[in-house]
Amino acid sequence: MARIPKSAIDAHNDGLLRHLAEDYGRLGERLARRNIDIERVREQVARFGVAIPSWGVGTGGTRFARFPGAGEPRHVFDKLEDCGVIQQLARATPKVSLHIPWDKCGDWSELRQAADALGLSFDAINSNTFSDQKGQAHSYKFGSLTHTDAATRAQAVAHNLECIEIGRKIGSKAITVWVGDGSNFPGQQHFRRAFERYLESTRQIYAALPGDWRMFLEHKICEPAFYSTVIQDWGSSFLAASALGSKAQCLVDLGHHAPNVNIELIVARLVAAGKLAGFHFNDSKYGDDDLDAGSVAPYRLFLVFNELVAAAHEKVAGFDPAYMLDQSHNVTDPIESLMTSAAQVQRSYAQALLVDRAALDAAQESNDALMASQLLKAAFQTDVDVLLQRVRLDAGGAIDPVGAYRASGYRRQAAEERPAVQESGGGIV
Ligand code: PSV
Ligand code: MN
Numbered sequence: 085m086a087r088i089p090k091s092a093i094d095a096h097n098d099g100l101l102r103h104l105a106e107d108y109g110r111l112g113e114r115l116a117r118r119n120i121d122i123e124r125v126r127e128q129v130a131r132f133g134v135a136i137p138s139w140g141v142g143t144g145g146t147r148f149a150r151f152p153g154a155g156e157p158r159h160v161f162d163k164l165e166d167c168g169v170i171q172q173l174a175r176a177t178p179k180v181s182l183h184i185p186w187d188k189c190g191d192w193s194e195l196r197q198a199a200d201a202l203g204l205s206f207d208a209i210n211s212n213t214f215s216d217q218k219g220q221a222h223s224y225k226f227g228s229l230t231h232t233d234a235a236t237r238a239q240a241v242a243h244n245l246e247c248i249e250i251g252r253k254i255g256s257k258a259i260t261v262w263v264g265d266g267s268n269f270p271g272q273q274h275f276r277r278a279f280e281r282y283l284e285s286t287r288q289i290y291a292a293l294p295g296d297w298r299m300f301l302e303h304k305i306c307e308p309a310f311y312s313t314v315i316q317d318w319g320s321s322f323l324a325a326s327a328l329g330s331k332a333q334c335l336v337d338l339g340h341h342a343p344n345v346n347i348e349l350i351v352a353r354l355v356a357a358g359k360l361a362g363f364h365f366n367d368s369k370y371g372d373d374d375l376d377a378g379s380v381a382p383y384r385l386f387l388v389f390n391e392l393v394a395a396a397h398e399k400v401a402g403f404d405p406a407y408m409l410d411q412s413h414n415v416t417d418p419i420e421s422l423m424t425s426a427a428q429v430q431r432s433y434a435q436a437l438l439v440d441r442a443a444l445d446a447a448q449e450s451n452d453a454l455m456a457s458q459l460l461k462a463a464f465q466t467d468v469d470v471l472l473q474r475v476r477l478d479a480g481g482a483i484d485p486v487g488a489y490r491a492s493g494y495r496r497q498a499a500e501e502r503p504a505v506q507e508s509g510g511g512i513v
Contacts (some may be wrong), residue, residue, distance in 0.1 A: 088492045096488040107470040125437050130475045131416035132427045135179040135207035135408040141166040144412030155498025160187040168202030174423040175481035176430050179207035184247045191254040209251035214264035215239040227283035228267040230278045230314045237285050239332035262302035266309025278314050290328045299332045300361035304340035318350045339372040348387040355395045362406030374412035376421050386464045387435035423485040438463040463493040
């Protein structure tokens, strides 16, 4: 399918250029009054990227139902095309993260070439031992890497090793391991033994990591196990990552905590311990809702970035988080959601760059709680939209990605070229 012609993006931009120039100039003046150089902020934001999860471009659903959208991608090549459009217009998502076996394909070098042609590369690879695959010998109904049965654990380990092999072929530098293992009844699982089995299995995966790879351990409070989960919180994740070694780190999915948990504090702890792998960004109201990043709690997202920018500012050794979205788009066009979510993440980063660090340090040292909070608010309340528009324009993207996308008719064309696939009931992706 044809990508969106550059001329169409230019035509869409033309009508918006004059306002952009005026608004950018005005923001520059306002920031200069706060001793902030807009050009420096712009350069930093231009270098920032957040990866797209391949599964995000399909319409999501819940365990009750899934309502498919038009022109959904049928396989990983279609998914890449959609990711290409997202990157073409929004210019904040140069990498794609694959999930195996969902994204299995016959020829990985062909896939790599297809990605290259779209200006994309591959981020961390994700293993899946939370659902059974056709023809597999042992079921994961009662767990995978932590299963009581050694053969089932071995099968789950082997799958992760296969993911590393695939990742090598496509240029990934990390594997993300999330297991749904846990229990639904008090007494069902011996907590300590299950964790020991997790370590025994993950050690084998860790041993197979190429020298320049990292292993991201993703925790989640519950679901699909609803009484206990083996890697349920950052504490368990941290224990495991510490036991494994320096290449193992803890990945924070924003939706994987109990309501009201102070996620930015967790981030600070992991940064301090050199164990922050990175993020799966999404928003949540009740649990792992997988809502669009910043759609419900943009201030929380900003506070997370405030910690990240502080860590970079203070040159914390080894600080190198991986950024990715992980959302379920149930009622929107996934391409539109991913473009706006990427911009939201970028916006939070830009706003965090505006925090007056010296003044914040001083307020903290003198216990001036009100001033400290006001300094954060001043940054968060700065409208940086025009800065993001300018970053997109400079990179060849669209000033208004959703507007340009709707005008392009891409989804209509996709619907014609990709006949609907058989609906398979409820599901998260
Ligand atoms: C689990 O809820 C999760 O956040 C993990 O990252 C999975 O890989 C992803 O969602 C897709 O199911
Ligand atoms: Mn996740």
